[in-house]
Amino acid sequence: MTVSHATGGGVPLLRTENLAREYALAGAPVRAVRGVSLTIEQGEYAAIVGPSGCGKSSLLNLLGAIDRPTSGTVLLRGRDVSHMRDREATEFRLRHIGFVFQRFYLMPMLTALENVELPMAEAGAAKRARRARARELLSYVGLEARGGHRPAQLSGGEQQRVAIARALANEPALLLADEPTGELDARTGRDVIALFDQLNRDGVTIVVVTHDEVLARAARRVVHMVDGVIVSDERNGPGDVGGPPRTTISPALVDAASPFRRTPG
């Protein structure tokens, strides 16, 4: 089964250039993201970590064409997604990006199967085809027997797995998740982490924002943010063979923000 539009590693999928997001608030504006340049390759599994309020979710929203940057660009497969109009961005998210939220946000009146079908229906897939794919996806996340159940009849972990199946419905190029284990206990969280791991092995490019150390360790790459800037960008595990840093950070910003001084090179 295809879970995403993966074409193989080493190919840049997503690139941000000098990305910034300021929230104009009365008094002082909040600079949530400050000049982030980041490349995510096809098939990568990256975790964005950092203290609360450092701008992780703001960055993820920019990567997923949910929000528009104050400056800078986001290119997904070479296409600038940062300045799309609402309708175009909505369509783009539908077809190219999968989202997983901390609180699942399944539609309470729909069954698990119907929830998974929803993005496919919106994309115009035929009833029979989308039902078949929804079944496949539910089976992939280990919930083939629960397709007829409504969210209220499922545990938190099960709901999150349905939400992951829904995120994969239209074979997205990129799966984005904001605190996907945030609402789950450690054991259920591990199931979800294992599922992400499996998805990545099956070719899905994943960027996850998390406070969960276990999840962050499971990712192949960990991007650490502090005060709106990336202060470290490391590979986890045996796959990490060093190489040039993928993040361009202005040294001044790092000095100002980071408790982790980054040694160039």
Added chain:
Amino acid sequence: MDSCIPCHPIVVLTLACALGGLPRAIEAQGDARAQVGAGRVEDVSPAPAGALRTIAVDERLVADRGVRLGDTLTISATPGGAGERVVVGAIVRRAADPSEVARAEYRVRLHLDHLQSVTGAGDRVDRFAVAVTPGSTDAALAAINARSFGFRAHRSSDVAAQASRTFAVVSRFNRAIGVISIVASAIFLLCIMLLKVEERRRDVAALRLLGISRRTVTGAVVIEASCIALLGSAAGVAFGYVASAIINAYYRGLYRTPLAFSMVTPGTVGFAVLLSLALGIGAGFLAARRLTGVPPLSLFGR
């Protein structure tokens, strides 16, 4: 049974009428076995040959005084006046005439010559009805009016319309109240929909982030509001039928008339359903705009 009933000469009188050159008058009666006025003869029994004349009595009289067919009554033009013995030859059911609703008096129907002799007003007639063959009403009206009998002929529908003018106004007034009720309930529906969409803000925000378009979200909210409006209309129509039946049963009993006091017509139902559906769609649109008019992230309530 033998009783004395004062009989008002102004009561409807039935005319055995033969106007030369006019269409056939079908109310001519050889005996009581005929159509009487606007009412309907319930039952008829022949009067004893060569004896007393027959009259037709109001069904109210039957109900209130236990008068039966074949009973002998004494009728007189004035209370306590010299009477004439007659036999009840027919019972007449009241017609549904709004102008008669509040009239409580009894009616007795006599043949014209009989009435004239009883009242002693041989040359006085207030009103009489002429039945014509279908399609010849205009000719009959023209012919009667041309003869200048000293009275004018009117179409019964015109007379009815004239008599029901007050009722038409009341009916229009009721319609206005109906429309106001529907508009008020549409405002109520709008409030419900706003509460509902408020409850679902985060779900809808998530849907929008997943790529579900404004159109789809608006469509879903509008469909929901329309369904509520249609269900409400169906319940309203059902309630209307029941309430109407109760109102009619009550007032028909009170005024002893077959008149319909409340009617749920297909036209009323259609108008009410269409109006509430249109308002429901409007309420759905307005409610949906609360969700789709803002960026999805702001729906998360940051």
